[in-house]
Amino acid sequence: MTTLLDVRNLSKRFVSGGGPFRPVRSMHAVNDVSFSVHKGRVVGVVGESGCGKSTLARLILRLIEPSSGDVRFEDLDLLAQAPKPMRALRARMQMVFQDPYSAIDPRYTIRDAVIEPFQVQGVRMTAKEADKKSAELLSMVGLSEHFASSYPHQLSGGQKQRVGIARALALNPALLVLDEPTASLDVSVQAQIISLLEKLRDELSLTYIFISHDLSLVKYFCDEILVMYLGRVVEALPDTEASARHPYTRTLLDSTFDADPKRRRTIEPLAGEVPSPFNLPPGCAFAARCPAATEKCRVEMPVLGSDGGHPVACHHPL
Numbered sequence: 001m002t003t004l005l006d007v008r009n010l011s012k013r014f015v016s017g018g019g020p021f022r023p024v025r026s027m028h029a030v031n032d033v034s035f036s037v038h039k040g041r042v043v044g045v046v047g048e049s050g051c052g053k054s055t056l057a058r059l060i061l062r063l064i065e066p067s068s069g070d071v072r073f074e075d076l077d078l079l080a081q082a083p084k085p086m087r088a089l090r091a092r093m094q095m096v097f098q099d100p101y102s103a104i105d106p107r108y109t110i111r112d113a114v115i116e117p118f119q120v121q122g123v124r125m126t127a128k129e130a131d132k133k134s135a136e137l138l139s140m141v142g143l144s145e146h147f148a149s150s151y152p153h154q155l156s157g158g159q160k161q162r163v164g165i166a167r168a169l170a171l172n173p174a175l176l177v178l179d180e181p182t183a184s185l186d187v188s189v190q191a192q193i194i195s196l197l198e199k200l201r202d203e204l205s206l207t208y209i210f211i212s213h214d215l216s217l218v219k220y221f222c223d224e225i226l227v228m229y230l231g232r233v234v235e236a237l238p239d240t241e242a243s244a245r246h247p248y249t250r251t252l253l254d255s256t257f258d259a260d261p262k263r264r265r266t267i268e269p270l271a272g273e274v275p276s277p278f279n280l281p282p283g284c285a286f287a288a289r290c291p292a293a294t295e296k297c298r299v300e301m302p303v304l305g306s307d308g309g310h311p312v313a314c315h316h317p318l
């Protein structure tokens with residue numbers, strides 16, 4: 001299998017506060033994260049709100065600079081790229097957001113929205129070429145070319161997300177980072193978007209990183225799963241059948257599973273105390289919530305290791 005993306009010891013530290021009444025505080029939104037993504041795979045990233053999923057996504061695409069660590073994409077050191085080659089590389093890796101229109105001018109027509117990525121890259125096109133390209137991209141995501149002259153507010157949530165995907169596909173990417181692309185859609189529309197993404201992956205040989213709160217959806221859609229807790233990857237499930245080895249993953253699975261799909265959309269806050277990311281305990285960050293915690297867990301931080309099974313960061317894996 002060819003490695004498309006390789007992330008090594010990636011960290012992002014945010015500093016806040018300062019001034020007379022607000023002491024400077026710092027926290028690691030992403031902490032020493034390492035993983036690889038092989039070409040053609042769908043890698044899920046799950047974890048509760050605030051665990052660092054979107055920060056990880058932005059670091060991978062170099063939309064923000066890491067505090068430390070490396071990202072290699074298509075065998076190139078991403079962090080060593082000067083602005084111009086970086087811009088060209090960015091075409092190969094695109095992001096789809098939960099709300100595709102948060103970043104788009106509502107006065108743009110759909111045609112202009114889907115051809116905007118070409119303008120950003122400085123690709124010149126005649127009006128006729130742009131019409132043709134926009135019709136092509138809309139058809140790829142299952143929208144008729146009549147939508148070209150519509151405005152965002154005239155589209156449904158699912159249609160808007162299709163436009164978001166069309167924009168992401170415009171420059172022929174190899175990797176799409178999908179940050180909760182279906183979280184704001186209802187279940188039937190969510191299913192349509194997932195099947196569109198499956199179809200596009202096959203047709204265009206795409207690789208996906210799929211961020212979601214919905215572990216059941218991730219289990220359906222992804223080939224492998226990274227579980228994050230307070231900035232760290234605590235378990236890397238190599239396939240969707242693998243049983244959880246980390247008590248946190250186990251708890252997540254128990255909390256999100258419900259036979260009724262309408263009731264298992266999000267990870268509910270779990271019981272127990274979540275440590276402040278600004279003041280993490282010395283040992284395992286999950287210890288205060290973990291039924292299996294021992295004294296060792298409270299003093300020694302477990303590192304991601306794969307003794308006796310797939311990678312897990314736990315002193316007493318299941």
Ligand SMILES: Nc1ncnc2c1ncn2[C@@H]1O[C@H](COP(=O)(O)OP(=O)(O)OP(=O)(O)O)[C@@H](O)[C@H]1O
Nearest residue numbers: 014015016029048049050051052053054055056277
């Ligand atoms: N620009 C920033 N400055 C300071 N702190 C930040 C910044 N961006 C994110 N954070 C913090 O980093 C942590 C991780 O945030 P992030 O948005 O990556 O989480 P997430 O897993 O995507 O959450 P959600 O599921 O709610 O989208 C949070 O504690 C957040 O408050």
Ligand code: SF4
Nearest residue numbers: 284287290297314315
């Ligand atoms: S290291 Fe200890 S506290 Fe942390 S998840 Fe494993 S058993 Fe629980």
Ligand SMILES: [Mg+2]
Nearest residue numbers: 053054055179
């Ligand atoms: Mg997020």
